[in-house]
Amino acid sequence: xxxxxxxxxxxxxxxxxxxxxxxxxxxxxxxxxxxxxxxxxxxxxxxxxxxxxxxxxxxxxxxxxxxxxxxxxxxxxxxxxxxxxxxxxxxxxxxxxxxxxxxxxxxxxxxxxxxxxxxxxxxxxxxxxxxxxxxxxxxxxxxxxxxxxxxxxxxxxxxxxxxxxxxxxxxxxxxxxxxxxxxx
Amino acid sequence: xxxxxxxxxxxxxxxxxxxxxxxxxxxxxxxxxxxxxxxxxxxxxxxxxxxxxxxxxxxxxxxxxxxxxxxxxxxxxxxxxxxxxxxxxxxxx
Numbered sequence: 001x002x003x004x005x006x007x008x009x010x011x012x013x014x015x016x017x018x019x020x021x022x023x024x025x026x027x028x029x030x031x032x033x034x035x036x037x038x039x040x041x042x043x044x045x046x047x048x049x050x051x052x053x054x055x056x057x058x059x060x061x062x063x064x065x066x067x068x069x070x071x072x073x074x075x076x077x078x079x080x081x082x083x084x085x086x087x088x089x090x091x092x093x094x095x096x097x098x099x100x101x102x103x104x105x106x107x108x109x110x111x112x113x114x115x116x117x118x119x120x121x122x123x124x125x126x127x128x129x130x131x132x133x134x135x136x137x138x139x140x141x142x143x144x145x146x147x148x149x150x151x152x153x154x155x156x157x158x159x160x161x162x163x164x165x166x167x168x169x170x171x172x173x174x175x176x177x178x179x180x181x182x183x184x
Numbered sequence: 185x186x187x188x189x190x191x192x193x194x195x196x197x198x199x200x201x202x203x204x205x206x207x208x209x210x211x212x213x214x215x216x217x218x219x220x221x222x223x224x225x226x227x228x229x230x231x232x233x234x235x236x237x238x239x240x241x242x243x244x245x246x247x248x249x250x251x252x253x254x255x256x257x258x259x260x261x262x263x264x265x266x267x268x269x270x271x272x273x274x275x276x277x
Contacts, residue, residue: 009212012212012215016207016211016212017204017205017206017207020205020207020211021204021205024205034207034208034211034214037207037211038211038214038215038218041215042215042218042219042222045215045219112198112201115194115195115198116198116201116202118195119195119196119198119199122195138199138200139199139202166196169196170192170196173191173192173195173196174188174192177188177191177192178188
């Protein structure tokens with residue numbers, strides 16, 4: 001048990017920043033990212049005894065993180081489908097009950113905030129596999145080999161997903177540009 | 185048209201300028217707390233399971249004993265009436 005705890009602490013120290021950043025890039029919300037990061041490491045704690053050293057530990061951790069993010073997105077979509085129209089504020093106290101989605105990455109400087117917000121909105125419209133590949137390759141700067149191992153697909157498939165994601169982003173951003181022109 | 189392309193490229197390039205975020209410094213403590221809570225919940229579940237098994241066993245054993253006793257009484261009464269009947273038949277001869 002103590003050995004498991006020390007291994008867990010080591011894994012946490014080495015990987016928690018990357019896991020948190022992947023979660024934030026996928027979910028675009030600090031509270032959700034923190035919640036998913038916690039869930040990822042709880043999963044890791046219980047899965048340490050079953051870990052096979054055939055896979056690299058970083059790949060294993062990142063795969064759990066990506067899968068947890070995808071589960072979270074699916075659960076949110078399900079909730080949205082079942083949701084009733086409800087007030088953002090508590091009728092009795094008047095306090096805000098639901099928090100608005102936070103698209104702004106706290107790591108961006110002021111001038112880039114707007115550009116980053118637009119990019120995140122566009123990424124959100126991608127297919128889930130394209131979104132995962134784009135976030136891991138372009139935002140988290142992981143190599144194609146690592147991304148292929150995390151997503152359990154071939155490197156060629158990652159390359160093609162990335163290519164398609166960029167093409168789709170160009171189309172989406174083009175529409176955004178035209179919309180902003182019309183609104184001005 | 186060139187403006188549009190420039191704008192799109194600028195937006196796409198913004199992905200390269202994102203700094204790594206630093207998570208909450210108490211994240212590890214929070215995870216440890218959740219792990220402890222999970223352990224407590226699991227041990228509570230185990231205790232509840234043990235109690236319910238014990239209760240079911242108690243009720244089961246009691247029912248079995250009660251059933252066995254009733255059968256015993258029944259067979260005792262039946263054998264008694266049989267003997268009485270036999271005696272009666274003997275007397276009637």
